[in-house]
Amino acid sequence: MNPLEIPEIVIRRLPLYLRTLNLMAAQGQTVTSSQEIGERLGISSTQIRKDLSYFGEFGKQGTGYNIEYLREQLRQILQVSQRWKVALIGAGDLGRAVLRYSGFEEGGFEITAVFDKDEQKIGRQIGKLKVLDIAKLHEVIREQGICIAIIAVPASEAQEVADALVNAGIKAILSYAPLPLRLPSNVQVHYIDPVIGLQSMTYYLSPEQI
Amino acid sequence: MNPLEIPEIVIRRLPLYLRTLNLMAAQGQTVTSSQEIGERLGISSTQIRKDLSYFGEFGKQGTGYNIEYLREQLRQILQVSQRWKVALIGAGDLGRAVLRYSGFEEGGFEITAVFDKDEQKIGRQIGKLKVLDIAKLHEVIREQGICIAIIAVPASEAQEVADALVNAGIKAILSYAPLPLRLPSNVQVHYIDPVIGLQSMTYYLSPEQI
C-alpha cells in the first residue's frame, strides 16, 4: 500500500484507463467492467483489476465499475483533479502545435507560459499567450509556481534548457528532444520521440515492402 | 535466432542504441562500449550486450564496438538503411510540425505525401509538398508504393482514416490521436500521446506542489 511499492509500469497504465473512461463517459455510458476496458485497450481484464487493487476497491461484484466514480478516483490517484500549470519552452512549429492541442487542457494541464530565445518570436502572440524571452524563465516559473515543463526546442539546446528548468524549480519534464537529459533523480522526465516508434515498426515490415 | 522469438521489448530498445551511436558518430567518436552506451541511456551494459546478442556478435573483447559498424548493423536489423516513404494524414498545426521536423529524414523516413479533408487546406503548399485531397488517399498510396503512415487528425476522425489507410495497403501506422485504433493484426501501430506521459509523472509529484 506504500506508494513507493507500486510498480511504475502500473502507474503508466492508469492514464490509459482514465482516458478510456473519459471516452465512455463522453458517450453517455455510466457503468463498465474490467473486461470492457481491457477489450478497448488490448489488456487483460485480470491485469486491470490487479492494477486497480493497488489503490483500493472501486467496483461491485456482478455489476462492474461506476464510470464517474472510477474516473474521479483515478484523477485523484494521478493528481489530475486539479489543473496543473505548465511552462512550454520553444515556440517553433512544434511548440505552436503543442500550444494549440486541446488534449492537455482536457488531461488536467494548462500551458500558462511559453518561452523562446529567438528575438523574432519573442513578443509574438500565440493563442492567449505572448512568447516570453527565455531569459525570464526562472523569474516567471517561480512567480507562477509552475513545476511542470514541456521542452520543444532543438536537440542541441535541450540540455541547456533542462538545466535552467531544474534551476527554476521544475519537477517534471516532458521532452520532445530526441536525446536523454541528464537530470537530478528527484526530477521526473518522459520523452516523446516519434522516430523511435517508427524504427521499431520497420523491423517487422517484410523486406519486399521497402 | 528466429526473428519471431526476439522479445518486442528488445526491438523497442534498438532504436535507442542506434540514436546514441548516431550522436557519438556526430561528435567524431569511433569506438564505444556497452558500458558507455548504457550510461548515456540509463540501461545496464549487460542488457545492451544481451540485446545485441540476439542478432550476432558485433564487438571485440577488450576494445568494445566500432561505432560505424554497429550503426550499420543496427540500421540493417531495423531495416532503416533505405529510406521509407511515409504518408501524413492531417495538415493542421500538428501535421505541419511533423512535416517540418527533420528527425524523420535522419531516422530513415521521408514524408512524400500529405492529405487533408479540409478544402481550405487542400492545394496549400507546405515545404516541398502540396496538401492533397484525402479522397485521393488510396490512389496516391498505391501509386507511390507507400506502406507507412502518420495520423495527425482529430481523435474523432482517426479510426475512419485508419480504415482507409489499411484499405490502401498501409502496414505501419504512427498515430497522434489519443485513442486505440482497431486494426488488423498484420498492421503495426504505435501511439504518441503526450498527456499520458504527463499524467504518469504527476502521480509522483508531491501534493504541495499543486
Next chain:
DNA sequence: TAGATTGTTAATCGATTAACAATC
C-alpha cells in the same frame, strides 16, 4: 602480459495470468 570488455549461462527478480472464493 595485464587490463578491459565481450558474449553467454544460470540465477534472480518482477510482471502477468489462471483460478476461484466472495458477493452483488
Next chain:
DNA sequence: TAGATTGTTAATCGATTAACAATC
C-alpha cells in the same frame, strides 16, 4: 436464485542481472 464480475492468491511466464570464461 442464477449469472456476472470483482478482488486476490498462487502459479507461470518472461525479463533483467550477476557471474565468468573467452579473448582482444
